[in-house]
Amino acid sequence: MNKKRYVTYDDFIKNGGEEYWQTGWQSSDLYQAEDFAKKKKKYILIEFPYPSGAGLHVGHVRSYTALDIMSRMLRLQGYNVLYPIGWDAFGLPTENYAIKNKIHPRLATEANIKTFRRQLKSLGLSFDWSREVDTTDPKYYQWTQWIFLQLFKKGLAYKKKIPINWCPSCKIGLAHEEVIDGKCERCGTAVEQREKEQWLLAITKYADRLIKDLDPVDYLEKIKTQQVNWIGRSKGAELKFEVRSKKLEKKEYLNVFTTKPDTLFGATYMVLAPEHELVTQLKDQIENWREVEKYINQAKTKSELQRTSLEKAKTGVELEGIKAINPANNEEIPVWIADYVLASYGTGAIMAVPAHDERDFEFAKKFKLPIKQVIAPETGNKRDGENVVQGGCGVVFDPKSQKYAVAAWNNGMIGLFSGNVGKTEDEQAGILREVTEESGLHDFLHIEKIATAYPHYYNSAKNSNRHGSAACYLAVLKTANMRPTKREAHEKFELQWRSPAEILNNWRKYNQKNDLDHWVWFLRQAVGKAIELGYDSTSDNSIFYISAYVGKGVIINSGGFNGLSSDEAKKKITAKVGGKMKVQYKLRDWIFSRQHYWGEPIPMVYCEQCAQRKPKVLLIHGLYGHSKENWLPWFKKQMEKNGYEVLIPDLPNNERPSLAEWLKALGNLGIRKGDQLFIVGHSLGAPTACQFILKNKLRVEKLILVAPTGKSQNENNFANLQKAGCSKEAINCIKDFNDANTGLGKLKKSVENSVVYFSDNDPYIPLDVQNDYRALGAEEKLLRSKGHFNSNAGVVELPEILEEFPSALDFGWIPVPEKDLPVELPKVKHYEPTDTGESPLAVIKDWVNTECPRCGGKAKRETDTMPNWAGSSWYFLRYCDPKNNKAFADAVKLKYWLPVDLYNGGMEHTTLHLLYSRFWNKFLYDCGLVPVSEPYARRVSHGMVLAEDGKKMSKSLGNVINPDEVVNNVGADSLRLYEMFMGPFADTIPWSMEGVKGVRRFLEKVFALTPQPPLPRGEGKRVPASGVRVLLHKTIKKITEDIENMKFNTAVSAMMIFVNEAQAEGLAKDELEKFLIILAPFAPHMTEELWSRLGHKQSIFKEKWPAYDANLTKDEIVRLAIQVNGKLRDTMEAAADISADEAKAKALASEKVKKWTEGKLIAKVIVVKNRLVNIVVK
């Protein structure tokens, strides 16, 4: 107990009252989470801070306090709460600070952490300090490196040459997030693109799951949508175009990705990204190479700034001498390069459909390329009994009057001149005939087809519902000479001249059923055309313009596909030209290399000798198999192209094989233990492969089994084999092989990685065979309709399998053995980046030069380091077991604590950190190392705290609020309470020093409420009863619910209301105690002080959260509003749950109400229980 006596709250703050309790808490185990405790667990997590030199921000205080309140309440409610803290300390600001001040980043980091720790402790946050982690601690980053190695082993980390953001002034590669508006964050120089080999993580392989698994978790909706948009999944087709050149005999093909294969007939040209490899490949065939080269170079040096600038005018160059063939109609179309096509998305090439894509449209207009409509918009709403018709309308323009001809109907509506076209009649002739019959106009200067649509509409003249193709023609008048019109034209409408704006205005009134939608669209396009042609110089071209139609509709101008809906046509047209449906993502693989000092070293070694030696692939065929069959020849060719040595032996006796014989034959291939070896086994080759590895004790990088035979094959499968012409003896051989295939569990040790392919329609290998190979711990992949992966099922290529092998860029990259981790950051004199753009580590010769872990020869370490997203991608796992030196965390502890029940962070981290950490967690889950596939059950985010001037706090503006000062002036409790009270937790709110005074006054009142010396139990200034007691229980209920819903601002206000009442009415001791407990999470120091002052020996945080009496939270007397016609005229008090009739009678009896109802008819009385009575009078 605090021996000091504080008379006022001010005494308490000024004389170290808060520090006293902080010291007390530190030496207790109050806030320590207990592994495996029987109590229910709750894992509450804040994003761990970056310990910058600026110290703690009041924004940190806001979110940490909020979750502190949550944690404290949960503990009081009996939960075992984990609320940990740590430091995300690698990264640029510290490195820059170190360079500038010539101090080692390690020392700077330590100093900063010290400050942060002191500041956080001064706020009375209930972190479990015994679990503190620091990403820059080798004991921590050892495991960050370890996870990277697992990613590498599973083929998810790979090297690739990619363009990076290069600052020519700092001579350094910049991370995406270091580029602000196309300029270097540090020096403001415009950033260039430069090619560099980088480590990438294949997050795109997880793209689908990162979207799907958002479904069950409780994230704020906007966080989910931001993640989904960032991943940017789109479904489409990959289509192949033939490319021809005048000189070229050999055919080349160009793949494009499109979400709209239904518009293929409208593809009138193709565009490649300037970086597309085909461009340089075709260099000799391109007639205007100089011009093309110039454009490519321009695109390369075009800075990020220029690319993102507002000016988005399309540029491009045609590849002269090159043509592509549209596979839909075999038409020759031109090929262009343009930088509006991105190399990094899809295939880096597009088919351009200007009629149905805005960007293509703009490009086509600028370079005068043909525009061909192939989708007609379907407008209006489908109706019963539609007659199918064909027709259209004419938009007739008179250049002299600058007006358009319309039919003005008797009922006030304006129409276009339109009608049906006969079956044998030419469309244009028919529509012009209708125009002349109805208007009399016939002498035209210019006639042009504008577009076709498929409207549903009601024809009032013919009283029928109609649907069908409608074309629109623009007709520019030469003279206004007239011909006689049809009778209908005299009787029902007359010819008038109007401006297009007037016409649209008129249609707005009559278009309730969307019957005129196609006309609206036609008019926009036709007038746009008239403007473009220079006839119409008065209409507003921001309203009337020709545009691409990007919606759905009915297929036209597409051969046999005409009349289909665009959705149906997608699949059919794709199938016709041999394309395949495909999914694309905006998400790119994660660039994981940084050329900086202050990050985790990437634990890889490059060995020149190993790189020179070609890795071997041994492919073992199956029963009846040989090297010239199925996908094997294709595989050999592809893999050799990729730099592998491929062995596909023809094994003896392939019609009646014996395992011993096969193993012997394989043994003679000259495979040695030191070889970098990959083994593929197809069908019966699979058990052979397994036994071959076991027998020869080989080390294998990756084992790939395709449609493996296994003991789970059943008689049915063998019967199928027999039907296919397989002899009984051969079938017995299969059984022999399968029986001999044992000891697979041992393979795990010598095989780094394994994968098994099955097909969903394999007649011989049932999916049960998966069980036979489970001991391998292999990844299982199920492909669609591949049969038994043989040519009978049409499998002569197997592109999926190529992705299992590292690319040539990865040859020679050897992982550091796990026992040698961590690879520690060496001590250096300078942390500055080098002139060559290499990491500063590259110059530390002692460190860089090392031994190859595979061959023992001379090798060099990777000098790039990891981005600072690495350490933060798994820190929440480490908190569960922070001191473990055998594993990143113990599986059983993870099982107890995960998932994180509540995770709070800033919106700025929803796309990167959140996505990256979900990805790593999923990966570890797939490895069986983490118990949940989604790490965070609930994610919320906090709003920013702005400076008092409404701007962001910044040193240069001098508007920073330092939490230390606030704590010194008013105390930590006031700071905490104010940050909760300032507004909704998720909103951005400016700081107000005046506002702090308000909560401080509140705390002073509470302090004064506790008498000294303490009162005996049950006694107070008044006899305990009624009002205050009821309010207390209501307040307990509200605070409990508000904390759960993170509505801290209203919780504080409810406590203020309670204290105002208690001050006036007095308070019994037990009531005061209950109140102090609910206030305790918000103001821990003061409540702890008052608790001891009331005579308690134990901490208030050892108490139980008070329960409320539900009976007391219900009102006995309610105040009802009395409205007349919805306006408040009086109120009345009544017993709760008063009946509707009584309430009505009572309301009608009110004098004030009578004033308003007198002499009027009471039409209706609405009674809302316990709320109001509304009298409707006329």
Next chain:
RNA sequence: GCCGCGGUGGCGAAAUUGGUAGACGCGCAGGACUUAAAAUCCUGUUUCCGAAAGGAAAUGAGGGUUCGAUUCCCUCCCGCGGCACCA
């Protein structure tokens, strides 16, 4: 341009999700205490008319649905955040 969020007193904001708009706090005004100031306490405080009683208007603007709209629907304006040639 697209997506998401928001617009309520002088200020930060409440409003049981369609039911008495402005709780609570700040500020301001008047008063008490004081020689005085600060602090504290009391009273008032959306705007307009009115001495008051009372009345009218009001939740960015306009329209709609409803007995009743800050809340639901449509159109528009403004602010913030994210993405930005993603085929």
